[in-house]
Amino acid sequence: MNVPYHAGLPKVTVNGYSIRRRPNIIRTEMESGFPRMRRRSTSVLTDVTVNWKLKLSEFAIFEKWYAEDLKDGVSWFEIVLFNGMGESTVVARFNGTPYDAKPEALGMYWNVSATIEVQSLPLLA
Template sequence: MANIPKMIPACAVDGYKISPQNATVRTEMETGPARQRRLSASMPTQLSVKWIMQRLEFKVFEAWFKHTIFDGTAWFVMEVDNGMGMTETDCRFVGPYTVELAAKGIYNVSATLEVRDMSVMTSEELEEYLD
């Protein structure tokens, strides 16, 4: 699996958003409370990211996106920030990225990524925090 190029800067804080996908299915009942159950134990998480790149970084990013991860269809590894801190995580693009020219030679690149398995603490680690 490919890694995001080392020269690509870390994601900007502005616009960084973690959106866990719904892992449950809910059935409304004619009477009484709705029934709800877990659909899957492993649902992907969507991540909205933005990179601020200089021209050379953007040039490398475009080529990597096209040639290495096949226009965003292949999984790749990059560091993702969540409650566990910065962890290397399997990601792939949900759709094409967008680019906004911020200044001459400065590009704001935005995308939505799918994270295969967002790292969280284990149930054993969680027990330390519960009464």
């Protein structure tokens, strides 16, 4: 079961947001002729770089949510992300690297960034 996104946290910001689909092609060099290429899998993880601008109280919620609910980022969770279809709720988890948090305005705000891996972003039907 996926952990819900904490209601006390804001959406991710578009500042620094990026999407990078993982490679899904196997390429085999042939003795003669063109290399053979084929699809590795029908489901591919996508890495998404996300950022939050959090108030001090929201950062406290984030730290607890990450440490306890997500078991230090291991658990899958639901989050609203952007892609070519607009905003969509997707299933994601932290990619094994913890988040990075930097204080701003004497610690009253925190800029939190992380890379998460997404099971599948919605595509145009």
